[in-house]
Amino acid sequence: GQQVMQIPQYQHVQEGEDFTTYCNSSTTLSNIQWYKQRPGGHPVFLIQLVKSGEVKKQKRLTFQFGEAKKNSSLHITATQTTDVGTYFCAGPGQAGTALIFGKGTTLSVSS
Amino acid sequence: NAGVTQTPKFRVLKTGQSMTLLCAQDMNHEYMYWYRQDPGMGLRLIHYSVGEGTTAKGEVPDGYNVSRLKKQNFLLGLESAAPSQTSVYFCASSSARTGWAPREAFFGQGTRLTVV
Numbered sequence: 169g170q171q172v173m174q175i176p177q178y179q180h181v182q183e184g185e186d187f188t189t190y191c192n193s194s195t196t197l198s199n200i201q202w203y204k205q206r207p208g209g210h211p212v213f214l215i216q217l218v219k220s221g222e223v224k225k226q227k228r229l230t231f232q233f234g235e236a237k238k239n240s241s242l243h244i245t246a247t248q249t250t251d252v253g254t255y256f257c258a259g260p261g262q263a264g265t266a267l268i269f270g271k272g273t274t275l276s277v278s279s
Numbered sequence: 280n281a282g283v284t285q286t287p288k289f290r291v292l293k294t295g296q297s298m299t300l301l302c303a304q305d306m307n308h309e310y311m312y313w314y315r316q317d318p319g320m321g322l323r324l325i326h327y328s329v330g331e332g333t334t335a336k337g338e339v340p341d342g343y344n345v346s347r348l349k350k351q352n353f354l355l356g357l358e359s360a361a362p363s364q365t366s367v368y369f370c371a372s373s374s375a376r377t378g379w380a381p382r383e384a385f386f387g388q389g390t391r392l393t394v395v
Binding site: 174177198199201203210211212213216256258260261263264265266267268269270271272 | 310312314319320321322323324327329335337338369371373375378379380381382383384385386387388389
């Protein structure tokens with residue numbers, strides 16, 4: 169079945185450093201979504217990418233969708249303590265209607 | 280506007296007991312999902328539904344059953360709970376035309392289940 173893999177599993181940074189998490193799919197994706205889960209909370213949708221090579225920005229967050237639509241990345245510039253949490257990518261699986269999540273990257277930030 | 284509501288929020292079960300987790304959404308979404316979250320394992324899809332009266336197996340369906348008798352509700356049942364089912368369970372819903380890729384998913388607050 170379709171698999172969505174994320175690396176790294178954990179990342180610790182000093183406040184102000186940059187952070188990147190990578191997502192790779194075993195199959196071509198029609199779209200990819202990114203979510204953030206704060207400690208003790210539930211996942212919250214951040215963005216959806218649809219087009220090959222698409223790049224979208226949300227303030228300090230930059231999202232990219234690969235040309236082959238099999239990989240994606242989330243880059244945070246100058247991390248802040250409010251960025252702490254687990255970031256998940258997710259893509260359609262199983263006939264395109266399920267939503268399969270990667271294992272997530274947990275970000276911790278020290279000030 | 281409640282969004283996605285899960286009931287209960289916490290539960291402790293003894294091995295072999297049964298229970299039903301309820302998920303209700305008020306956004307008229309077609310798609311609904313049940314996930315379990317365990318440390319280091321991310322969100323794993325248990326079962327999902329693309330419309331009223333339909334269900335499908337996800338990545339880890341064994342030991343669980345689901346029903347979607349009404350569009351707004353998605354029930355997850357554990358017939359005979361096992362310690363391996365200790366987890367945090369999340370329900371989510373998403374809008375989409377049936378058969379198309381899901382749009383953004385909205386999650387409930389989660390149910391923390393412990394099986395002893």
